[in-house]
Structures are given as C-alpha cells and as structure tokens.
Amino acid sequence: MKKTTLCLVALSGLLGCGDNTSSDAQIAASAPINTVDTRRGNHVDTYFGVEVADPYRWLEDDLSDETSNWIGDQNSVTRDYLADIAIRDDVKATVARLINYEREGAPFVAGDARYVYRNSGLQNQSILYRVADDGSETVFLDPNSFSDDGTVSMSGVSFTDDGSRVAYQLSVGGSDWRSIVVRDVASGQILETPLNDVKFSGISWLGSEGFFYSSYDKPEGSELSAKTDQHKLYFHRIGTAQSQDELVFGELAEQKHRYVGADVGGDDRYLLISAANSTSGNKLFVKDLRSDTNELITLFADERADGYLLESDGETLLISTNHNAPKGRVVAVDPQNPKETNWRDIIPESEVVLTARAGAGFIFAEYMIDAISQVKQFDLKGQFVRDIELPDFGTASGFSGKKEQDTIYFSFTNYRIAPAIFELDPESGDTTLYRASKSPFDGNRYKTEQVFYTSKDGTRIPMIITYGKDTELDGTTPTILYAYGGFNISIRPRFSSTVAAWLEMGGIYAVPNIRGGGEYGKAWHIAGTKRQKQNVFDDFIAAAEFLIEAGYTRKERLAVSGRSNGGLLVGAVTTQRPDLFQVSLPGVGVLDMLRYHTFTAGAGWAYDYGTADESKEMFEYLLGYSPVHNTTPGTAYPATLITTAERDDRVVPAHSFKFAAQMQYDHVGDTPILIRIDSNAGHGAGTPTDKIIDQYTDIYSFTLKNMGVEKVKTSGSAL
Template sequence: MYKPVITLVAVAVIAACSPANDTQTQSSQVTSESTSQGSTMSVVSYPETRRGDTVDTYFDQQVADPFRWLEDDRSEETAAWVSAQNELTFDYLGQIEFRDDIRERIAQAWNFERVGAPFEEGDYTYFYRNDGLQNHFIVYRQQGDGEPEVFLDPNEFSEDGTTSLAGLSFSPDGSLAAYATSAGGSDWRTIYIIDTETMEFVGDPLVDVKFSGISWRGNEGVYYSKYNTPDGSRLSELTDQHMLYYHALNTPQAEDTLVFGGSDEQKHRYVSGRVTDDGRFLAISAANTTSGNKLFIVDLEADESELVTVVDNEDSNVGLLTNDGSTLFIQTNKDAPNNRLVQVDASAPSSDNWQDLIAETDNVLNVSRGAGYIFARYMVDAVSKIEQYDFAGNKVRDIELPGVGSAGGFSGKDDADTLYFSFTNYVTPASTFAFNPDTGDTELYFSPSVDFDPDNYVSEQVFYTSQDGTQIPMIISYRNDIERDGSNPTILYGYGGFNVSLTPSFSVTNAVWMDLGGIYAVPNIRGGGEYGRAWHEAGIQQNKQNVFDDFIAAAEYLIDNNYTSSEKLALRGGSNGGLLVGAVMTQRPELAQVAIPAVGVLDMLRYHTFTAGAGWAHDYGTSAQSEEMFEYLLGYSPLHNVEEGVNYPATMITTADHDDRVVPAHSFKFAAELQAKDGGQNPQLIRIDVNAGHGAGMPTSMIIDQAADVLSFTLFNMGVESLD
C-alpha cells in the first residue's frame, strides 16, 4: 500500500479484506462500557484479518506465517486492510475527550521560532529557520548586513508538506548547489542542481538515489550513490548492490561514470564517496552491514587516478576526517574500541603505518574539525565533554559547556574565524552558541523563546543493575513538584542497537508530557554506543537478550523506587526500539500498562528479505545463518511470540505506508497477530500514517498529530479521564 489509501465505508472495507470463501468477517467498531466502579472503558471489535496457509521451513522446523499476504504493499487487499485498521484506530482515538486538548497544547508548545547556525558559501551566509509551525525549515541567505531572502522553501515542494529537503551541498565557490528531496518520507531521493545566482536548474534531476551524500568535485560535477531500480515493489524489494557514480554537469544521468560497485568484486550494500575540502582526495567507504567498512582513496590530482586501499576488511569502523596535503587523518575503532584518531601518509595508508594523533581513552571519541583545529567530542556516561586540539595532536583546551547535556557542532571550514555548537538536554531547549577557536570564548548566538521553564523540572541520572549485574545509566526527567508515590504516568523510552547512543535532548512532546505530570525515563542499554564497541557488541546477535533484560530492569527500577507502577508505565521505542518494545511486551506482558512500538523490526525471521534489511545482520544475525541463530531469533521475535489468550498491554503500533527502511509489513503482521490472539480487554491497535516514511522529513503537522495521539492513548489507557 505504498499508494494513497482511499477511505472506504466500513462494510466495503471489511468485505475487501476477506474473500467470500474465507472466514466470516465482522465490522470494526469501538463502543463504551461502564465498569462496576462507574468508570468508562473501551470495548474494541477488530476487523477479522484473513489467515493464509503460508508455512516456511527452517532447518526442518516448520513456521507458519498466516499473514504473509500483508507483505504485498501493492495489493488492493492490503490497502483495504490498512483502511479498516485506520478507521478502527481513529474511531477509538476519537472517543478520548482530552485528545484535542493535548493536540492544542503540543501545537502551542511547538509554536516558537527556531534558527540554525549560519554557514558561509560563496558570497552568502546561509541559515535554516522555522517560524514555529511550518512543516519544514526554510533555507535563507543574506549578503553582509543585507536582508535575508528565501533560498529554498521545502514547504512549497508539495501541497500537503510530505515532500521534504533531504540534503544540501554547495560547490567549492558557492556558485552551484545540489539538493535532495524525499517524497512521502521515502529513502529514495531525487537530486536537483541549481545555479545559486539565477536559481535555474542545471541539467536534469538525478533519480534512484538512496543512502547517499552529495559531494562536489570542483564546480564540474557531483558524486552520489544509488541502487538499480527494483523490478518489484520500489518500497519493499531487496536492494543490495550499492554503487557510487560521478555526474558531470549538463550531461544525461545515463552517461554518469560508475566509480565503485556494480561488479561481484565490488558488491556492497552501502557505498559512499566524499571529496576532501582541498579537492585532492576522494574517500570511498564500502560496507555490507551497518557496522564495519572498507576504506579506499583516489588521488584526484594524480595523472592516473587509481583506487588505493586503506582498509580491505570490514572488521572495524574507519572514516577519513580530513587531510593536510598528503597526510590523512582517520577516525577508527580498529584496535581501539572507544575510537582513536590516527594519521598516515597517503602514499602508504595501510594500518601498519598509522600513528596515533589522539589516542583511545576510557570514553567514546568522535572527532570534528574546523578553523584549523580538531575537536574531540567525548561521551562520559552519555553526556558530552569537548576538548580542542591542533593538528600536531597538542591539546589546546577543554571547552566549557553551558551545562550537563549534549553538545553538537564544532565543525566548519578551515578558514572560519567562528565556529558554532548546539547544546541541549531533556529539560533545556536546544540553543546555539558561537565559539572563538583562538581564544576559547563562547557566547550565546540563538536561544529559542519556548514556553518552558527548565527551573521547574528535574533531570537526574541514576545507575541501576541489570539481570546479569551490569550497571546501566538512566536519565529520569520530571516536574520538580512530582511526588514519588508510585502513581505517576511514565514513559520508558529505549533503543539498544546499531551502536546508536541516546544522549540527552529536548523534545516538545516530552515537555508537554512532563507538564501534564508525566515522567520521562531513558536508559542507555547495551547494544548502543554509549560505552564503545564492547557495549554495542554486548547487545547483538546472541547477546540480544541483554538489551531486553536491561530495559526490563529499568522498568523494575522505576517501579521499585516509586517513580511509577506497572499500571502507570508505558514502553516506547522506534525502529530497533520498536523491536525492543515488541520483545519486552511479549516476554513480560504484565510489566507495563501501555506499549507503543513504532516502525519496529518485528518479524525477525524475514527482516533481511526487505529493502536493505540484510545489512542489519551484524546486529541481529539471520534465520538462514545457522540453526542456532534461527532458534535464537525465533525465541524472541515479537511476531512469533504472541500467545493465545494473553492480556497484553494496551498497544498502539505506529508505522507509515511509505516506510522503506523498516517496511510496514512488520507492523501489519504483528498487529494482526495481536488482534487474532487477544486475550484481554486492552486494545491492540495500529496507526498507519499515509504518505509518510520511517520518520525523517515528516511535516510538523503530522508529527503533532501523531504525538497527540500517542500521549492521549497512553493516558487514556492508564485510567486518566480528563486533564483537569
């Protein structure tokens, strides 16, 4: 159903979902019943989903997949099923009396100006700005002290705001710009090249671009990455041959030069290319999974541009930061689980010749550079610490931050005299600061006027013990007049995978949640990158249960320490975090009252057969890998562990019809399984956004609608009847 879904009347929808010779169907409806205590509860009657007879055999074990037909995103039957489920869900949400009030509160809280850090390109200073409720940030520019003018307005890309700006890159002299757009949140992109003075297009757009940067070679052309157009569904078909191309301006895309990929020897799922700022080197990264990559360089100034290998295996992460002449500066976790920065000459760039410039420490390192300096951005228990270095590896200073939280930025061109960084935490809206790299002085550049007073809130970090004795950090944020009496509505949010670190950041939705008296808790569970490679690998493949145990232990800590109770606890996470929620709610259905798995990976036996899913095998393993791995995946796969007659938490699965990262079939089949085996009075619903994707580029209006529905559903199923 990756096409606009037509709203149908209920009878027609249900009839379309099940042919006449299949099981009798019933219309979907939501009614209310009064309990003996006088309160009102919702009674949900689900549309009956057709059960097919598909059975797969894995290592002589048969596994039924009765809802396999929901994987067909182009079928009318799937589209009708989506319409029926959305009708049921929105009917249910429509009965929540305070839903409109919450939406209004979120919209009001969201309505504040936001301005990004300025950056110089050619004769102009550019910056991003949103006046509050605009669906997308507008790119402005100005010359000197002149009046800012609109350069690109993504709000005009489509009438409904579902086409977004997905990338912007300027040629070295700023006379040209290439920008990418995403329609409906899809990972597929279209690149347009424009003359920045005339704003006229230069040549035809580039299509079939996916998982790609845009890197200029002088003012003559750009490097970009693409897959071949799938033979089947553009939004679910497997894509595993990524290729790097060079496009010369004013030439047909069909004549673009294949730089890397496209052969058995160079077949990789993820390929990218970036030209160094001085234009000398092209760095090419090639990988088959989301962890570990090969690295190559091409000297673009040489008479014969040859591909030179820096790292020829995918055992570690390695990336080129920058160069100084022939000296390359490389960040890597090779022989350094917490990362280090090394230098090497391009004439002999193999790891045997690497020399540490910034050695590994006990804290995870990420580096950036600007104004002729290197900035070491460390994570210390998931919060930021910044150190400044020169290119000889000498420490210049520690940079004082505005508080305890997350700092980002500290990057720019080598000739910049001012750099910018952002700072935020769970109770501090993101502000931008100007930094003088020569003196170390910092001053506030922009602070948003948000109707939110951080002094009225608490954000505390605690450490708790997981099942195997591992200490896990968690940040708990709430209004400072909250009493720890076990009665507080609480959202426990987690991710736990792919080396992703959850560092403190402000969210309008979470601010409204806390203002309503809710607690927001985020544990830094294993599988993430908060403590480096070892922390990540402690939560992958046959260590994946550690991730779920860490999340369960976080919930138990909140309950045992009277922050909340099971009746007032909601589990929330998206993508890999959706898997987390799905696994925990099926393993421990009594732990929480509400579950919100968003765009989740929920069918662990088949995830690798869709789009670029096979690239996630480093974290998950696959059902085809070995019998042992198959058994392990089957043991926690949310779809395969829904049991008949169990009272699962009140669940609202969220997904989108254009999600081509984690295809919505995961969510569709999980919802169908929950509804078919429902054994309690809690609703098992699915909310499917139309003309939206995995989350990136979603317009503000849709974000607010979804947030309001999630908070309303959560509070309503915790027994809240009004906000008074």
C-alpha cells in the first residue's frame, strides 16, 4: 500500500507539575510518522432511496489477503510510533508494577470443598485452587497450562450440586466460540470428548447426569463475522456424543430467538428457559421435569421486561424482575399457578435500583444510590433481617452461594481501594475481613469525590472523579474521561490496576454515569436508546465541559475513553466535538451504525440502537451520528488511537478498520490517527496479563505524549 508522511507536533509540559509558565502554543519538533493510504472502493448502498457510499467495505472481509496486509501495514506504523515515545519504558514499569501483586477472588463452595481463583501477579490467567477443610490448598485447574502464550482462557466453571463433577468453557484467543470440558473432581480425569462450537452459553447441571447449554449452528463463511441469530438450548448427557444431545428449545419457528439460556430450580424439578431477541427484556418459560409432556409454562409471554431465577423456596420460584417495576423487585411464583395475578412481592420495588442475590437461605438486596452500594438482608419470605455494614462508599459484590452454606463472602472496592474480601455470618450478621488486598497502590494518597453536573437538556448527571490529594486543580492535570452509556449497564466504582497506574502517574480519572446505563432504572436506560441516543453523547460532552470549566483540566490535557458501546460513544463525540479534547481512545467500538446488525449477534443490539432497515426515520437518525459516516474532510481531529483485536467476534474489528481508514483520509493537521490491532485476542474477556500490560502501556504512552508530557511520576518520585 502507498504510504504518506504526516508530521507530528507535541505540547511541552510535565505531568501533574502545574506548568503554568509553559504556553500550549509551544511545540516540540518530532520525527515524521507514516500513515497508510487505504484503497477506496466504489461500493454504494441504498437506504430508502438515499445512496450511502461505503468505500472501505472490502475491509469487512477478514479472510482476504488484502485485509491481512492492511492490518500488517497499520500495525507497523503504530508500532514504530509507539516505540519512539521516550516515556514508554517508565509507563510500562508503572503499569506492570501495579498489576504485579497476588490477586484473589471470593471463595465459593462446591460439594465439601471451597474453591478460589488466584493470580500470583503476572500470570496470564488466574488459577482455580481447591481448599480442603483444614485449609490446605491444591491447584485444581490452571488455564496457564492450556497454551504456551496464555491465550486460552477459562470461564463458566460449573460444579454439580454434590461437587463430584465440573464443567468449564475454554476460549481460544478471546473468541466467543468456546468448548466445554467435563472432569471428574476426585481424579481430575477428563470424562469425555469436549463439546465444541458453543457460544453465549451457561452450564446448568441436572443432578450429575448432564447439563443444559446453548449455542448456534456454526455459520458458513467467516466464523468471526457471519451472522448468528437462532440460539438453541440443548441437554448433554455425560458419556454420550455431542451429536446425540437433546434439542430442548429453539427448533420451532415460534422458538427462534437470538439469546437462549436456562436455569434449574425447585430442587431439580423445574427448568427455567429465558428467550430474548435483544439485550434487554426476555420471555421466561418453565418446564416441569417430572412431567411426561414437553409443555412449557409461560411466566413472561413477551420481552417487555427482564426476569431471572434468583432462588427456590421449596417448589416456589423466586424471580428477580423489573416487570411492572422499572427499578426492580423480587416476586414468588408457583409454576403450577403461574398467572401474574398470583405472584407475590417478596421484595417490592423501591425508589432506587435493586440487584438481588441469594445464598445461605437469604436474599441480599443491593440498592444502588447514585451508583453507590447499600446492602440489606432479607429471608426468603421477604422479612427484613438487617442492613449490611460496608467499609466505605463504593461497590459491594458477591453475597451469593448455595442455600445450605453457613458463610457468605462478598468483596468491596472503589476507585481507590483494591478489592478486599469479607466473610459474613448470615445468622448473626457479623462481618470480618477475610482477605485484605495486596495491591501496592496506596489509595490513602488519593481522593474520590462525586459531583453532579447539568447536561444539555437540563438533566442532572452524577460523575465520580479520582485524583491525588496533592493535585492542584489549576487546569494543567492530564485527565481521562471514561464512560459507557448503554445496554442498561451501570458503571460502578471499582478498582482497576490500570486506572491506578494512571492515577499514580499524576492523572485524574473521571467517570460520569450518563444516560443509557442502568444507574437510575429502566427510564434512565431508555433515555439513551434509539432516537434518544444523542442524549448519551450530550451527557458525555457536558462532562468534558464541566471538567474544563471547574478547573480540573483543560482541552489540551483531556482524553476521552470508552470500549465497545463506549467506543461508539467516543467515536461519536470525536466526530461531533473534535475541538473539545486532545486525545481520543475508542476501544473495540461499534462504529458503523448502518451495518452493525449484519455481523455475528449484532442484531440483538437493536433494542438500544434501532437499525437502518426498520424505518426511514431510524436510518436517518443512525446516519446522523454513525462515526464511520460522520468524519468531515479537512477537519483537524484529536490525536486518536483506535484499539481492536483480530479475533473480536463480538464487535467485529471491521468497525474499527473502517473508522481508522475514514479518519485518516479526512484528517488534516499534525496529530496522529493510528489503529492498534491486537493479534490472537478478542473483545476483552480472557485477555492474558502480558497483553493487558502492553495495551495500557501503549494507550497511556500515546495519551501522555500527545498531551505534551515529557516525564511521568514513578514510584518513589517526589510529589
């Protein structure tokens, strides 16, 4: 491919040192960088009589040599640029040091043993240990032994109730396509040939004889990008071939759904089947496994609300749902008398969002108050037991386990505090510290504050901002503004070693809880969907303006960051307000809004986005903000590092390929527009530790260089 030359200039300054004497107009000369001149095709699509050019359609072909060569050329340019950043070694040392500590998850019980995930520090994958009654430990499953480079990851580990057998899923290179392996717990022996071609699946055991799982028929053509839209539920009996698995749900035309899952409840009497066509809302059916018929009992006949099995109280099912309760409730349902008029509220809806979990014969209700956790304990009849005391303002998680357990574990974290694990006696309410974090990050040197700002339409938005206690809010501090804004997902205060590295290097980290998420219930989510999606972008833009106006930072020291749906967010605001910030970091983003639904399971995102095919109005709205279609020729865009992965079969990398090519074509000015394409990696889950270190080293080095930062704080440096 032809390459052209682009000169780079950078602002001068020191990170976190309040360099008011330096002018932002001062620039430091830098070596020129090469950019890839991508071939433009002549493909045109027509929507409702409107012709829309798609010059980079050929980049959607992940099997072509031309696409492969383009990836190589882009990565070569990006690697050369990143390798030349003077502070890169210091950044990498900080990121690696803050990840390199022993990390452990909360224990869980299976059979007569406890199990715990632990990573010694730089291991690519966490190891699952078995803990005996006397406290002795043995390695139970070590995913690091599954591949030489740590790119085979393990997830979905599920034990039988008696703990005698375990099934778990393996992913190669971060793919959503997985295999299921079954082992005997006592001997460690693999019991049968692994099940293959499994995707978006749980593992729900029925006794020890077998389990339910879900998958699609393997698509023709590209496994990475081909559309998958008919999910099917199977029952696998141990010792039989996968080809003999019973198709339980998904074969009939009326059973066609994109997402199907199952749970077993009521002392193994009932199979609950969830069926959905989008990421919000599901139908819910019950099958009586003691009945000789295949009749399905309908609990939720449509997809207007979400519902899932929380716990069983005898043969009564406790369902957590937002059906006629936008902020959530728990109801008791008798499957033999399932009409809604017979449902009983166990925990009714309140003014704040409820997330319910169950364990030890109790329900633990986590209420989200401006994204902060408050936890209450109830019995299975809905009687209030007590408030659970938490150590600080932040996010509590866990509180789940088997009904017969006599101990419950939960973790607590926020942006400054690495996860600590607590042990709860559910009878007395006594809470003790089970395991303190071993993170080398000193959270006491930092502060977190929650502020509220006003968006374009007057909506009040919360934002949590974290920074060093010694930071002078004079507008000079490098700041990352991160958000998601979609799919009813709430962005909660949680510790991240990579965020800690940014803070330790002197930066500010700000997270607004913008519309589209679930922080304030269903209405907050809906306000950021379809033809209200611009609210999400406006909320994010207003957050950036607030940070600048309040003196936290200035345009030249502000970066915007987001992944997946958050990558869409960053792409959209980059095209809408390129003047507002210095650095743009869209990660694995949904960036072609006219075609996202044609790849893999993307059609399931239509609840949030709508599609270009459904109406002229929806097409016009999507075309109005789709990042790929809204770059403007002759515009000086912020320094941009687009990140994606070759094996991302969730948000296919073609989104990022096309956006990078279009930005590079339209961009003028001296800021770099680069794309970093990881190999043997996917959307994010299961990414090896060494790849995480390399990725954030590149992201932070790129960000700081383009903010004019020539030196960063390191451990032990003067404040």
